[in-house]
Amino acid sequence: MGVFALDSYVLILRGNDVLQFINGLSTNKVNGTCTTVFTTIKAKIIDMCDVIVMDDFVALIGHNPYKESLLSHLKTRILDSDVSIGDASFSNEVFLSTADIEVNEGVTKANTFRGFLIISPIGKGPEVTMTEEQFSNYRVDNMIPHHGHEITPEFNPLDCGLGHLVHDNKGCYIGQEIIARMRSRNKQLKQFVRVSTHGEDKPTTVGENYCLTIKRMRK
Amino acid sequence: MDCNTCDSTGAVLVHTPEVVEVSLTITLQAKEMLENAFGDDRSHALLVGVLSGGCSGYMYDLQIVESTEQDCQELIIEGFRVLVPNATSHLLDGIEIDYVDRLMGGGFKINNPNASSACGCGESFA
Numbered sequence: 001m002g003v004f005a006l007d008s009y010v011l012i013l014r015g016n017d018v019l020q021f022i023n024g025l026s027t028n029k030v031n032g033t034c035t036t037v038f039t040t041i042k043a044k045i046i047d048m049c050d051v052i053v054m055d056d057f058v059a060l061i062g063h064n065p066y067k068e069s070l071l072s073h074l075k076t077r078i079l080d081s082d083v084s085i086g087d088a089s090f091s092n093e094v095f096l097s098t099a100d101i102e103v104n105e106g107v108t109k110a111n112t113f114r115g116f117l118i119i120s121p122i123g124k125g126p127e128v129t130m131t132e133e134q135f136s137n138y139r140v141d142n143m144i145p146h147h148g149h150e151i152t153p154e155f156n157p158l159d160c161g162l163g164h165l166v167h168d169n170k171g172c173y174i175g176q177e178i179i180a181r182m183r184s185r186n187k188q189l190k191q192f193v194r195v196s197t198h199g200e201d202k203p204t205t206v207g208e209n210y211c212l213t214i215k216r217m218r219k
Numbered sequence: 220m221d222c223n224t225c226d227s228t229g230a231v232l233v234h235t236p237e238v239v240e241v242s243l244t245i246t247l248q249a250k251e252m253l254e255n256a257f258g259d260d261r262s263h264a265l266l267v268g269v270l271s272g273g274c275s276g277y278m279y280d281l282q283i284v285e286s287t288e289q290d291c292q293e294l295i296i297e298g299f300r301v302l303v304p305n306a307t308s309h310l311l312d313g314i315e316i317d318y319v320d321r322l323m324g325g326g327f328k329i330n331n332p333n334a335s336s337a338c339g340c341g342e343s344f345a
Contacts, residue, residue: 010220024272041275041336041345052220059220077271080289080306092220108220119220177274177338 001098001138002129003118007147008094009067010119011060015082018058022051025077025174027157029167035112037165038070039175043156043182046073048147048165050117052110059108061094061119063147093125094118098138101126113164114144140207143194149204150192150214158182159214161192190214236309243267243311245297248318249327253299256283264293264300267316267329269307273343275336277310279329309333 013022019030026049028036033053038046047066052059062070067089074085095118103109107120115138118126130138138144143161145151150160157166158179166179182188194210195201203211245253257263266287268280284302291302303311315330331337334344 021271024270025276054220077276079269079271080304081271088220106220121220172273172278172338172343174272174274174276 002134003095003097003101003126004130004132004135004138005128006094006096007064008061009064009087009089010092010094011062011067011071012086012088013058013060014056014084014086017081017083019051019053021074021078021081021083022058022060023170023173025074027162027166027173027175027179029170033110035165037157037162038073039157039173039179040073040153041174043175043178044153045151045155045157045160045162046070046153048151048157048162050110050112052108052117052119054108059088059119061117063151064089065148066153069153091122092119093122095120095125095128096135097126098130114146136205137207139205140194140210140212143192143212145192145212146205150212155190155214156182158188159190159192189217191217236306238305239308239312241292241294241303241308241312243294243296243301243303243313244315245299246315246317248320249316250297250299252318252327253297257299261298261300264302266291266302266304267311267314268304269310274338275343275345277345278343281327 023030026036026038028034030036030051033051035050037048040046047062047070049060049062096114097116097118100116103118104124107124110117139146145161193213193215195213197211201213201215203213205212263283263285266282266284270278270280272278287302289304291304294301310333313332317328317330319325319328331344337344
């Protein structure tokens with residue numbers, strides 16, 4: 001248990017239409033601070049992002065290697081909505097804490113399904129106490145999918161254990177038709193599971209005693 | 220997050236698409252429906268816009284308006300004032316506004332040569 005440094009970007013969105021804009025393009029019902037997934041028309045993941053509503057802006061926290069894909073996805077869809085995007089990645093650091101810890105003034109903390117997300121100006125964040133290996137063990141123990149391992153553009157949100165971030169009746173968003181069909185017809189072909197390290201399945205995350213993998217289901 | 224830091228965030232450059240001089244057509248069926256909707260009053264206009272969202276990324280937005288604050292092109296088609304926002308003109312050039320009379324899913328339908336795909340209900344396109 002401890003604090004792990006994430007490789008994340010921090011986008012700052014301002015304007016009257018920001019929440020409606022994010023809601024229309026992602027899987028969860030976005031009407032406040034939450035976690036949601038941006039998907040393509042074919043329902044493949046672009047990025048899973050934490051949406052943090054602050055006083056006068058909304059922060060979008062996602063995985064750094066997926067930033068450009070998400071930005072291209074968002075930028076072409078602003079049209080004449082009241083939304084502007086700024087990039088504050090260079091001046092902030094992002095951490096994940098497995099426990100609720102005290103943070104310095106000016107540091108933002110949000111409770112997410114992965115743990116406590118901490119966004120701080122560079123140098124003001126908590127001390128990192130978890131190695132990559134320890135973080136993998138924490139994720140395996142708690143069945144938490146992670147960017148670059150299970151959360152990748154190869155999968156849709158249902159494949160990789162993010163079904164709880166897909167709202168059933170929020171209305172249309174990009175990729176919704178495919179995801180809704182998979183759910184209603186029980187056509188989910190892959191499943192996020194924890195398996196033995198000695199099994200035949202190719203792991204997406206290796207833990208001490210168990211692994212995480214996305215397994216093709218037999219129908 | 221430090222708000223002072225956030226205030227100084229670099230703006231992400233958003234590519235503004237070129238404004239296209241839109242041409243569009245209205246089918247006979249759609250014209251009849253618009254005549255029913257407008258009556259003899261031609262002071263109002265049909266606003267044909269696009270919003271982000273929907274199953275395929277963009278959604279059509281048809282409204283009857285007196286005026287709008289959006290920066291629009293004004294066209295006269297079949298005797299109707301049609302307003303097309305410049306911000307979405309690149310997505311709407313060449314469209315045909317049709318009306319489909321069905322018990323389910325009937326209503327105005329946009330046939331759009333710029334759309335590479337559309338969702339089942341026809342309200343959204345990519």
